Amino acid sequence: MSMKTSDVIFKQRIKDQMQDSFMRKSVANAQERMFTNRQLAADKLGNWDEWRENGKQIREHVLDNLDYYLHQLSENVQKAGGHVFFAETSEQATDYIENIIQEKNAKKVVKSKSMVTEEIGLNAVIQRNNCEVIETDLGEYILQVDDCDPPSHIVVPALHKNREQIRGVFEDKIGYKGSSDPEEMTRFVREHIRHDFIEADIGITGCNFAVAESGSISLVTNEGNARLATSLPKVHIAVMGMERIVPTFEELDIMVSLLCRSAVGLPLTGYVTAITGPRESNDMDGAEEFHLVILDNGRSDILASEFKDILRCIRCAACVNTCPAYRHIGGQSYGSIYSGPIGAVLSPLLGGYDDFQDLPYACSLCQACNDVCPVKIPLSDLLLKHREKMVIKKITPLAERMTVSAFNYLNSSPKLWNVAMKVGGKVAPKVIKDGKLPINVGAVAEWTEARDLPQPDGESFRSWFANRDAADAGKELAAVTGIVNPKPNLYSNTDKVEK
Amino acid sequence: MMKVNFFVTCLCDVVKSNVAKKTVLLLEQLGCEVLFPKEQGCCGQPSLNSGYIESSKPAMKSLIRAFEGNDYPIVTPAGSCAAAVKKYPEYLADEPEWAARAQAVSDRLFELTQFIVNELNIVNVGAKLPGRGVYHPSCSLIRKLGVREEPLKLLGNVEGLELVGIKNQETCCGFGGTFSIKMAEISGEMVKEKAANITAVTPDYLIGADVSCLMNIAGRLSREGKTVKVLHIVDVLMSNVVDDLSQSTITSNDSLTVEVN
Numbered sequence: 001m002s003m004k005t006s007d008v009i010f011k012q013r014i015k016d017q018m019q020d021s022f023m024r025k026s027v028a029n030a031q032e033r034m035f036t037n038r039q040l041a042a043d044k045l046g047n048w049d050e051w052r053e054n055g056k057q058i059r060e061h062v063l064d065n066l067d068y069y070l071h072q073l074s075e076n077v078q079k080a081g082g083h084v085f086f087a088e089t090s091e092q093a094t095d096y097i098e099n100i101i102q103e104k105n106a107k108k109v110v111k112s113k114s115m116v117t118e119e120i121g122l123n124a125v126i127q128r129n130n131c132e133v134i135e136t137d138l139g140e141y142i143l144q145v146d147d148c149d150p151p152s153h154i155v156v157p158a159l160h161k162n163r164e165q166i167r168g169v170f171e172d173k174i175g176y177k178g179s180s181d182p183e184e185m186t187r188f189v190r191e192h193i194r195h196d197f198i199e200a201d202i203g204i205t206g207c208n209f210a211v212a213e214s215g216s217i218s219l220v221t222n223e224g225n226a227r228l229a230t231s232l233p234k235v236h237i238a239v240m241g242m243e244r245i246v247p248t249f250e251e252l253d254i255m256v257s258l259l260c261r262s263a264v265g266l267p268l269t270g271y272v273t274a275i276t277g278p279r280e281s282n283d284m285d286g287a288e289e290f291h292l293v294i295l296d297n298g299r300s301d302i303l304a305s306e307f308k309d310i311l312r313c314i315r316c317a318a319c320v321n322t323c324p325a326y327r328h329i330g331g332q333s334y335g336s337i338y339s340g341p342i343g344a345v346l347s348p349l350l351g352g353y354d355d356f357q358d359l360p361y362a363c364s365l366c367q368a369c370n371d372v373c374p375v376k377i378p379l380s381d382l383l384l385k386h387r388e389k390m391v392i393k394k395i396t397p398l399a400e401r402m403t404v405s406a407f408n409y410l411n412s413s414p415k416l417w418n419v420a421m422k423v424g425g426k427v428a429p430k431v432i433k434d435g436k437l438p439i440n441v442g443a444v445a446e447w448t449e450a451r452d453l454p455q456p457d458g459e460s461f462r463s464w465f466a467n468r469d470a471a472d473a474g475k476e477l478a479a480v481t482g483i484v485n486p487k488p489n490l491y492s493n494t495d496k497v498e499k
Numbered sequence: 500m501m502k503v504n505f506f507v508t509c510l511c512d513v514v515k516s517n518v519a520k521k522t523v524l525l526l527e528q529l530g531c532e533v534l535f536p537k538e539q540g541c542c543g544q545p546s547l548n549s550g551y552i553e554s555s556k557p558a559m560k561s562l563i564r565a566f567e568g569n570d571y572p573i574v575t576p577a578g579s580c581a582a583a584v585k586k587y588p589e590y591l592a593d594e595p596e597w598a599a600r601a602q603a604v605s606d607r608l609f610e611l612t613q614f615i616v617n618e619l620n621i622v623n624v625g626a627k628l629p630g631r632g633v634y635h636p637s638c639s640l641i642r643k644l645g646v647r648e649e650p651l652k653l654l655g656n657v658e659g660l661e662l663v664g665i666k667n668q669e670t671c672c673g674f675g676g677t678f679s680i681k682m683a684e685i686s687g688e689m690v691k692e693k694a695a696n697i698t699a700v701t702p703d704y705l706i707g708a709d710v711s712c713l714m715n716i717a718g719r720l721s722r723e724g725k726t727v728k729v730l731h732i733v734d735v736l737m738s739n740v741v742d743d744l745s746q747s748t749i750t751s752n753d754s755l756t757v758e759v760n
Contacts, residue, residue: 391551391553465535
């Protein structure tokens, strides 16, 4: 799987997804649970806004000095005995990993959850080398055994499936006979894939944050699978987006505090692991060989663009968990491994407008995402920037461009606008009857699909006010004669004029 | 007497003109003299929120010019339009002179409840409206303008009005301007959920400070044949001068209108 997960057109995708009431229910429930937990955890920590500001500044500092920290990180990984590879493109990254697979004649790879390896379509590359790849994160595992169903959430990839559906998948694909009890299913999968950990030649992980001062990579997980994947196989390959660095462990502490609370509403996840290079002679366990693949894949371009802020992202999905559009269409509607507000910003940047031009419009600009982002990314502003970009590139529909031009022409001329408002005030109440126009096409048809049109009040405000103005002479007279502030008649302007 | 400029906004000018009229009357009752600079147009949201920043600039400048005739505060009964104008300095950043002019206008611009509570220092306008009301805190008010407490303070002092909370109260109603047309499917689902959460507490009124959101939710309530009366906050604050609003037979379809006697 690469970043793009569907060839169906956007509108059809959301239509299909919205018919899935199971999905919608589980997304809504999960959203509410995660939103509430996040809020509780943030409140319990206290001074949440200051923490966010701190997180933002750390991320900004790293981005502003990325060359320095990349160099420092790379030096320290090598000092610790690891290999570092800078991949400009996703092909370079997969080529490098493919070489290792071939060199080691690897037959089995275990992976822990990693968005960036999905972004580069790593699994397909591994498999074309007659090498088996097993996703060991439970959510990813469910999707993998379900014929590689695309993820619908960056933290909880199988969010769109309920336990009964998961039980069905396990029964069909891996011979599970038990109930839909999550603990029972988890126990089954643990036993089912234990031998894979033992047999695997290579373990592949992502990297939540790399610590530049020590050359360590950190992994924030809940299942312990990443620890097995990095300690049992002889080779460990970590893949990271080039922006995912913190200067020292002190900043790691802050970022992990923000990440765990924002992602799952907990002070900490089950496992927070830091790995520095391959195992040393006196180490009990760990890989004998460690590779760090640092991926650019368009990130340098983003860094130099007006979208730079998006690189602060720590993939917590707080924005996804609060997005009302995501709530109704679900993650797979986005057609990208990155869904929700972060996906709508990131996917067009990494994958281009050809495939992802609809995503920036799947947003009411409500800004709920901005408010929950632990590193204060102005997500809705960036979505608006995408729209602006597409206007400049003339990707937007011709009819829309013409309508907007006409609107702006009218709106920039006070005289024309004045006439338009007055005429509009007269005409609107005559044509809108019972919440409908005589002919409901185009924009009106879209609007009236779910709701009625408003019943206009009649006469435009500006006509009413102008008539009041005409009565001003009388008002002044009243002031002079000492009759102050005559009670205005709310609804009738005619008697006002008569005064 | 404090002089204020009124920024009517296009929806209040043409569609919900009673909201605009009542806003003027309320401000007058509260001791303001209301001026209406006639040269004003629309804030430009349909164009700006679709990304047509460059071609919106003449209209933005026209609106700025319209309010430069004096230095009095500018008041508007629509949060999203206020929020849009407050972004002008950012949109016009490439033209420092215009950015500064935009900033000056933006600094004088207040959403209605913000103006009444923070500038006039009034929290009780002497309104009376018996019944249960749900207040919809629009995205523009709470997240873009940071106006969270002001409407509640005003509503809290309305005699007889009981405010009831709803599930996911601060979630967007799904309007989003052109979003409601461009992504009508998603917008429709959002407003359906909002309407369901509102009707679940069986209120007499739905009250908000953004005409556009109210139009959206009212349109859905009307489609469902629900009898919740949809009121702009100014309808509520002016309800002292209307005889027995609660008894009038207003369907949600035309509930922004108060019956003319």
